[in-house]
Amino acid sequence: MIRLVRAELLKLTTTRLLLWLGLLILGLSALVVSTRAGSMSRDDLAQLSEQRSIVQFAAFGTLIALIAGIVGTAGEYEHGTINYTFLVTPRRERVVGAKLLGAAIAGVGVTLFAEVVTYAIAAIWISAKPVPFQLADGAIWTTYATTLAAAALGGALGAGLGAVLRRQTTAIVLSLIWLLVGEPVLAIAGVERYAPGHAIAALVAAGSGGSQLLDAWAGAFVTLVYLTVFALAGTFAVMRSDVT
Secondary structure, three states: OHHHHHHHHHHHHOOOHHHHHHHHHHHHHHHHHHHHHHHOOHHHHOOHHHHHHHHHHHHHHHHHHHHHHHHHHHHHHHHOOHHHHHHHOOOHHHHHHHHHHHHHHHHHHHHHHHHHHHHHHHHHHHHOOOOOOOOOOHHHHHHHHHHHHHHHHHHHHHHHHHHHHOOHHHHHHHHHHHHHHHHHHHOOOOOHHHOHHHHHHHHHHOOOOHHHOOOHHHHHHHHHHHHHHHHHHHHHHHHHOOOO
C-alpha cells in the first residue's frame, strides 16, 4: 500500500497540476489578503479575531484539495491511464485506497502552502501598520491545524467523488454547483450545517463559525461520514466498471 500511495503522489507531482494550483494560491492569497487587510481600519486590524479572519483565507486550500482529489482519480479515467494502473495493481480496492490516502496527503501539502503564503502576506500588512502583531497567538495555530485536517478530508472526499463519477470535468462542475447553489438552498430548511461543505467549514472554523456551523468535532464526524460513503461507493463503482 505504501508503494501505491507513493505512486499516486508521484503522478500528482510530475504533472502541471500542482504548478497551476500553486500559482492559483499565490494569486488568490495576494489579492484576497491584501484587499482584506488594506481595507480594514487600524482599530479593527488590532483585534485578534480580525487578524485570525485574515489568515483563515488559507482555507480555500481545502477547495483546491478537493479538486486535486477529483483530478487524481477521475483524471486517470479521462486520460486512459487507469488501464496501466490496473495492470500493475489488479486489486482495484487497493488502488482506490491508495488514491484516497494520496489525495489526503496532497491536500495537506497544498493547503500548507496556502497557509504559509497567506501568513507571510498577512504578516507584512500587519507589521506595516501600528497595531499589535497577534499572528503568533495560539488561536491562529489552532485554526491552521484544523484547516490542515479539513484539507486531508477534503482531498480524500474529492478522490471518492472522482471514483464515483469517473468524469473529471463533471465531478468538478457538480462540486462547485453544489457548494455555490445546493448548500445555500438547504439553508431554507435550516439543515445546511449538515452538508459536506458546511461540515468542512465547521472544522476549519474550530468553533468560531457561529450558529450556522457545527462545532469542530461534529463537523469532523459529519465529514468522515460523507467520506466513508463516497469511498465505499467509489470502490464499488471502480470494481464494477469496465476499462478499455
